[in-house]
Amino acid sequence: MRQDLTIIANLVKPTSRVLDLACGDGELLHYLEEHKSVTGYGLEIDAEQITACIARGVDVLEQDLNRGLSNFADGSYDTVIMTQALQVLRRQDLALDEMLRVGKEAIVTFPNFAHWTNRFYLSWKGQMPMSKTLPHQWYDTPNIHLFTFKDFEALCMEKGIKILDRAVGDFAYQSHWKARLWPNLFGEVAIYRIGR
Amino acid sequence: MTASSTGEIFPPPNSVGLVKPEICQFTQPLQLASGNVLHDWQLMIETYGKLNADASNAVLICHALSGNHHAAGYHSEEDTKPGWWDAYIGPGKPIDTRHFFVVALNNLGGCHGSTGPSSINPVTGKPFGPDFPVLTVSDWVDSQALLADRLGIQQWAAVVGGSLGGMQVLEWSLRYPQRLGHAVVVASSPKLSAQNIAFNEVARQAIMSDPDFRDGRYQEAEVIPRHGVALARMVGHITYLSEHSMGEKFGRDLRTDKLNYGYDVDFQVESYLRYQGKSFSERFDANTYLLMTKALDYFDPAEAFDGDLVKALAPIQCRFLVVSFSTDWRFSPRHSEELVNALTAAQKRVSYARIKSPHGHDAFLIPDQRYEAVFTAYMQRVAKETRQGEVS
Numbered sequence: 090m091r092q093d094l095t096i097i098a099n100l101v102k103p104t105s106r107v108l109d110l111a112c113g114d115g116e117l118l119h120y121l122e123e124h125k126s127v128t129g130y131g132l133e134i135d136a137e138q139i140t141a142c143i144a145r146g147v148d149v150l151e152q153d154l155n156r157g158l159s160n161f162a163d164g165s166y167d168t169v170i171m172t173q174a175l176q177v178l179r180r181q182d183l184a185l186d187e188m189l190r191v192g193k194e195a196i197v198t199f200p201n202f203a204h205w206t207n208r209f210y211l212s213w214k215g216q217m218p219m220s221k222t223l224p225h226q227w228y229d230t231p232n233i234h235l236f237t238f239k240d241f242e243a244l245c246m247e248k249g250i251k252i253l254d255r256a257v258g259d260f261a262y263q264s265h266w267k268a269r270l271w272p273n274l275f276g277e278v279a280i281y282r283i284g285r
Numbered sequence: 286m287t288a289s290s291t292g293e294i295f296p297p298p299n300s301v302g303l304v305k306p307e308i309c310q311f312t313q314p315l316q317l318a319s320g321n322v323l324h325d326w327q328l329m330i331e332t333y334g335k336l337n338a339d340a341s342n343a344v345l346i347c348h349a350l351s352g353n354h355h356a357a358g359y360h361s362e363e364d365t366k367p368g369w370w371d372a373y374i375g376p377g378k379p380i381d382t383r384h385f386f387v388v389a390l391n392n393l394g395g396c397h398g399s400t401g402p403s404s405i406n407p408v409t410g411k412p413f414g415p416d417f418p419v420l421t422v423s424d425w426v427d428s429q430a431l432l433a434d435r436l437g438i439q440q441w442a443a444v445v446g447g448s449l450g451g452m453q454v455l456e457w458s459l460r461y462p463q464r465l466g467h468a469v470v471v472a473s474s475p476k477l478s479a480q481n482i483a484f485n486e487v488a489r490q491a492i493m494s495d496p497d498f499r500d501g502r503y504q505e506a507e508v509i510p511r512h513g514v515a516l517a518r519m520v521g522h523i524t525y526l527s528e529h530s531m532g533e534k535f536g537r538d539l540r541t542d543k544l545n546y547g548y549d550v551d552f553q554v555e556s557y558l559r560y561q562g563k564s565f566s567e568r569f570d571a572n573t574y575l576l577m578t579k580a581l582d583y584f585d586p587a588e589a590f591d592g593d594l595v596k597a598l599a600p601i602q603c604r605f606l607v608v609s610f611s612t613d614w615r616f617s618p619r620h621s622e623e624l625v626n627a628l629t630a631a632q633k634r635v636s637y638a639r640i641k642s643p644h645g646h647d648a649f650l651i652p653d654q655r656y657e658a659v660f661t662a663y664m665q666r667v668a669k670e671t672r673q674g675e676v677s
Contacts, residue, residue, distance in 0.1 A: 148636050
């Protein structure tokens with residue numbers, strides 16, 4: 090299992106109701122169902138991923154997250170999760186609003202665009218950074234809104250969103266003293282637990 | 286396997302092959318929603334595959350408006366067409382007959398062997414005609430439950446259906462929540478919209494205004510309201526296809542190479558519709574058509590709960606797979622999503638796929654790679670559960 094999923098699993102309370110946005114092949118939800126007895130649904134738009142969820146026995150709903158979560162009632166889930174997908178949405182601010190309307194709290198993970206390798210890449214090569222976390226070309230990337238830890242925290246501040254937990258690490262989510270000391274420069278990816 | 290007259294191998298690969306319909310007679314009185322009671326009645330059924338020792342691998346197929354018990358395979362080697370859902374039922378197909386015992390039936394009120402308006406009324410010795418009671422989806426489900434008893438099936442591994450068939454699946458999950466493990470609802474709706482009812486009303490008016498309809502007693506008069514049934518089918522058929530698929534199939538192609546400046550057939554699409562209408566009117570009973578459309582119109586499980594579908598779904602215990610098709614405008618994805626949203630709000634287990642297809646409502650019958658993949662993945666999970674059941 091992916092390292093970030095293990096960390097997320099530790100942040101989810103047993104038997105809670107979970108909505109996993111952009112749930113991929115359902116690996117996380119399946120793990121949470123097996124080990125934490127959670128109930129809930131994954132939301133996904135990719136056809137093959139949806140089939141993979143169904144094959145695993147994970148309940149998945151085909152839904153475009155850019156159209157919001159209006160089909161889910163306020164506070165109807167304990168935790169709304171979104172891993173490595175916030176940056177592909179059209180409006181991150183509205184997405185966070187929706188997640189915290191439907192969920193009592195939310196867990197998000199995203200790549201940090203201010204990681205030193207990206208800064209180095211851009212300043213020395215003069216080109217949009219590419220890496221293991223950001224493998225796409227600027228013209229075909231699904232990551233249409235790249236942002237940094239600082240950006241994210243500023244947005245949370247502006248919206249009155251509380252940051253309840255934060256884990257910063259490299260691509261494999263290994264925490265390093267440098268990332269702990271100076272996350273926006275040395276942290277590659279982060280997991281945030283947020284609430285109102 | 287044998288070679289047919291056309292030189293092709295029979296049966297085709299992945300087919301259930303030759304199948305034989307059977308009649309199941311019932312003497313248990315069936316109380317109907319209308320207040321009427323059916324005393325002696327029969328269902329025409331077909332089965333594919335083998336029921337396992339603990340009867341845990343049975344799948345019920347519910348048919349749509351004009352469907353029947355012949356869902357898969359062939360009645361003879363000379364048959365040009367297999368059953369109506371042959372693309373999805375058979376060895377290696379989504380409803381895999383190597384694992385499942387599949388039961389398909391002609392619903393009550395039908396015209397393919399089950400008791401219906403064209404059957405003889407034992408009281409009068411004449412065909413029921415318009416005296417046959419109007420049936421509802423719940424009446425069908427009750428009759429199917431008695432069929433399950435007869436076949437020794439306490440719980441269906443899955444109940445599966447498209448369109449009007451999907452409504453029967455939903456009704457099963459509400460009326461007999463313990464008697465199915467899974468519900469597969471394809472291109473269906475928790476209730477008809479005003480537009481849907483309007484189309485049904487046009488179809489009924491077409492039939493009832495045919496001079497040969499004779500207030501539904503056409504059989505006694507030895508005539509058939511062909512024209513009305515054909516017209517009803519033509520309207521229905523338009524709603525089953527998408528604008529795109531009709532455009533692809535016919536465009537503005539002419540039947541001859543020029544316009545006739547008259548009111549007979551000019552365009553290919555006109556000729557196609559007339560053919561569809563005519564062939565349908567030869568094999569489908571007018572009173573059955575009226576009855577089926579009424580059952581569609583009446584279906585609304587939320588009605589008894591002040592329109593609150595979430596409350597209506599409370600009894601559900603099974604898991605759901607809901608599938609819709611992008612260009613279906615008869616039961617658009619919005620209809621399926623209404624059901625899915627109510628299921629999630631009621632905290633029921635459900636998966637939902639919205640398949641991109643150019644084929645409109647008819648997409649649920651047509652081979653499609655993604656639809657097959659989703660359907661297969663789901664049914665394989667169901668099969669796995671039934672196998673686990675055998676071990677324990």
